Amino acid sequence: NAGVTQTPKFRVLKTGQSMTLLCAQDMNHEYMYWYRQDPGMGLRLIHYSVGEGTTAKGEVPDGYNVSRLKKQNFLLGLESAAPSQTSVYFCASSSSGGYSYEQYFGPGTRLTVT
Amino acid sequence: AQSVSQHNHHVILSEAASLELGCNYSYGGTVNLFWYVQYPGQHLQLLLKYFSGDPLVKGIKGFEAEFIKSKFSFNLRKPSVQWSDTAEYFCAVAPSTDSNYQLIWGAGTKLIIKP
Numbered sequence: 036n037a038g039v040t041q042t043p044k045f046r047v048l049k050t051g052q053s054m055t056l057l058c059a060q061d062m063n064h065e066y067m068y069w070y071r072q073d074p075g076m077g078l079r080l081i082h083y084s085v086g087e088g089t090t091a092k093g094e095v096p097d098g099y100n101v102s103r104l105k106k107q108n109f110l111l112g113l114e115s116a117a118p119s120q121t122s123v124y125f126c127a128s129s130s131s132g133g134y135s136y137e138q139y140f141g142p143g144t145r146l147t148v149t
Numbered sequence: 150a151q152s153v154s155q156h157n158h159h160v161i162l163s164e165a166a167s168l169e170l171g172c173n174y175s176y177g178g179t180v181n182l183f184w185y186v187q188y189p190g191q192h193l194q195l196l197l198k199y200f201s202g203d204p205l206v207k208g209i210k211g212f213e214a215e216f217i218k219s220k221f222s223f224n225l226r227k228p229s230v231q232w233s234d235t236a237e238y239f240c241a242v243a244p245s246t247d248s249n250y251q252l253i254w255g256a257g258t259k260l261i262i263k264p
Contacts, residue, residue: 039192075158077239077254093251125193138252140193 037061041126041141048116048148056111056144058126066129067109068093068138069101071122078125084109116148151176153242155255162230163263170225170258172240179245182223183252184214188236196238199223210234232264 042057058067065086070078080093082101090101098120100112109128113120124144129136156171174180184196197208204216214225223240240255 075256077153077155077256078241078252079254080251083251127193137195137198142192 039126039128039139039141041124041144043144044142045145046147048113048146050117050148052116053112053114054116054146055113056124056126056146058109058111058128058141059107060109060126060128060139061107062128062130062139063106064128064130064139065106066131066136067103068127068129069099069109069111070125070127071095071120072125072143073122081111081124116146118148120146121148122146151242151244151253153240153253153255155238155240155258157258158256159259159261161261161263164232165229168225168227168230168234168260170238170240170260172223172225172255174221174223174240174242174253176221176242176244181243181245182214182216183241183243184208184212184223184225185239185241186236187239193239196225230260230262232262234260235262236260 039060068083069081072078079095081099082093084090084103087106102110126141127138129138152175154173182199185193186196187193196212197206199206199216207213212227216223237257237259239257241252243252
């Protein structure tokens with residue numbers, strides 16, 4: 036049982052390049068989330084999904100797109116990377132929409148855009 | 150806008166000292182409250198949570214937190230810290246009006262325990 040995994044762990048991009056971050060969970064969770072973490076700002080929600088085939092915008096969605104084609108996977112795409120997207124990206128999942136839920140996190144992806 | 154404030158960004162303590170990390174939120178309705186911890190090189194993980202009932206909540210590794218509704222606070226405490234408590238601690242709040250159960254996060258507190 037691996038929990039939540041993220042690929043890749045590190046990436047350096049040049050401005051304008053594109054990439055996709057993959058998040059996978061093996062806990063059969065319905066909800067999945069993408070966050071970014073910047074120094075002094077805590078975690079900010081980019082996009083989330085409440086089930087297979089669904090996606091929704093979070094607090095900071097601009098410049099990112101997501102897809103949830105399979106329940107266990109949640110992909111985050113950057114179509115044209117910008118230096119402002121330099122950050123650590125975390126994926127999380129949770130089992131239900133009830134308030135007793137706990138979010139389980141992946142190890143993070145450190146992205147640098149030059 | 151709803152927000153969560155963690156007043157101390159960096160805390161340095163010696164082993165065996167007592168710890169209290171502050172967390173305040175700005176939301177007038179019912180909330181669910183969480184503390185998460187990120188040990189060096191590890192995933193974020195849940196430390197403790199409050200949903201209802203006894204406002205004093207006990208979590209893993211000897212941590213506890215007290216919900217004081219009148220002060221909009223959920224401070225984290227530990228009577229005697231250990232070197233292994235060195236980590237970053239995040240407070241998070243889930244307002245009850247959010248049907249998608251999104252969390253609002255504080256900026257985090259980096260705790261360093263000197264051996």
